[in-house]
Amino acid sequence: MSSITIKSNKFQSTWAYLQLMRPANIVTAWADILLGYAVAGAVTVGISNLNFMTLGWLILATTGLYGGGVVFNDVCDAQLDAVERPERPIPSGEATLSGAIALGTLLLVMAIIAAAIVSQLSAILAIIVATCALTYDKWSKHQTILGPLNMGLCRGGNLLLGVSAIPSAVGNHWYLALIPIIYIAAITAIAQGEVQGGKKVTGMIAIALIAIVIGSILSLGLLPEYTLLITLPFLALFTALVLPSFIKASINPEPKLIQMAVKAGILSLIVLDATIATGFSNWIYGLLLLALLPLSRFLARLFAVT
Template sequence: MTTLGAYLRLMRPANIVTAVADILMGYAASGALLSFTNQGSSALFSNDSQPLLWLILATIGLYGGGVVFNDVFDADLDRVERPERPIPSGKASLGGATALGLLLLIGGILAALPVSLLSALIALGVALCALLYNWKGKHHPVLGPINMGTCRGGNLLLGISAVPAAVEELWFLALIPIVYISAITMVSRGEVHGGNTAALKGAVLLYVLVIGSILSLSLFLNFNVLYSLPFLALFAYFIFPPLFKAMPTKEPKLVMKAVKAGVVALIVMDASIAAGFAGWIYGLLVLALLPVSMYIARKFAVT
């Protein structure tokens, strides 16, 4: 691994692609894409799409910086449990990683500012939540997963903030990624020493709750659940089999595969919601990020 490759690995590039999917989904939910079905994909590349481009840059900075600080705060622990990671292996320095993390977080906040002050404040909140999680949150058995989920929920709100007034109306959509990421975080704690049966079973229940919540959106919003169903089926196919396979043995490798599947499946979840708001073509556009993330995941670690 080269020095550049080590710093890229710290940023978890495959995961960053899933964060972009959050923005695309939130952008659709905000109503900013009402003209999409009439204008086709060209609507995404008009002058009106500039807020979307700024928000994508913002989430790249926020997510990248957040996960870099994960390794910064875990440097001592990784020297014992995961010596192959960039910092303990010596491929990346602790000071260099800290500087990179700060640069990414600050850049993410500044990138949101051209959209609106609200977008920048949401970005600041996401950055602070990420730092809190890496510093203290991850060590708490209950608040830790919620803290991590809040980072993702904030990222969804960042996408919705393309239309600032929509945040007040659609804030509850952030609860879906909060629940989902909380489930993944619960599972991920068994990556090193093996999974916990209660945590794995709890994740199954939370996954079911997420799918049920997405299906129920049609009861409250202008959401076409029929467009969403094929994507939800694919979502279930991604998340449940690896989790069920990890349950009997609780082996770290199987748990890691379940976590990896859960992270990558975020794109499918986002596509299922985006399709309900903006049509199946837009859902496929979001889903197109999936092979990109999966390809990058072969080169760089997801967890």
């Protein structure tokens, strides 16, 4: 075998394992951490090397949590994907099952260690998120109600992981985790039909949950530390990106339209996080967070999102 062929095979293998990690989705998890960072008040307490180091460790932690969680999702679905999605890395043979298990384990362990460097509370939150992710992968994703709720808990916990940049802030802002819980529940609910098609009633429930999310953001204006007015352009962008695709998938729940709705919903997590973060910080920070969107969309062209 020539050296060129060996290098080509190594590249294909590396690419396959990167596909398992869903890089575009990981960027949206970074946005959760940046939102939590703003909610904790770390943006306004002053810039220091300690703040940047804390933020870096938390971003590394969420990279491991999300990457490890989705890798184990494909591990648990290996037999099903062999029938329904044979092009995926494991059933196609581009990645091995044992290799995927090793990668997923490494990522989750890395995540917990990185979180522990920040604080004991951060480590506990990372363990909770990892447990919720594995529970979803193995069992609850097949449950109509518990599946969306479980996945939402992963995202809500990830937001609180960002808030734990200042541990004392978690107790004061824990309720904000309900927003990503509801939003991810909407995406997960409509995603249940992305292979064989869905039901109109599921789409309507998802749209109702999106409406609750929008209403919840508007209600944050009641908080003395939240400035609603500067968030409205961000909220309008979020609504324009999400609602049309969800409505189309609800009216005509075909697999292709559902997959488009799921993709739009996942990538719009960045816009959702930027919207909320703006109110807790300023519009400049919101724009910086929103700058993750082009990166996530670029990666979505290279790697699968769902």
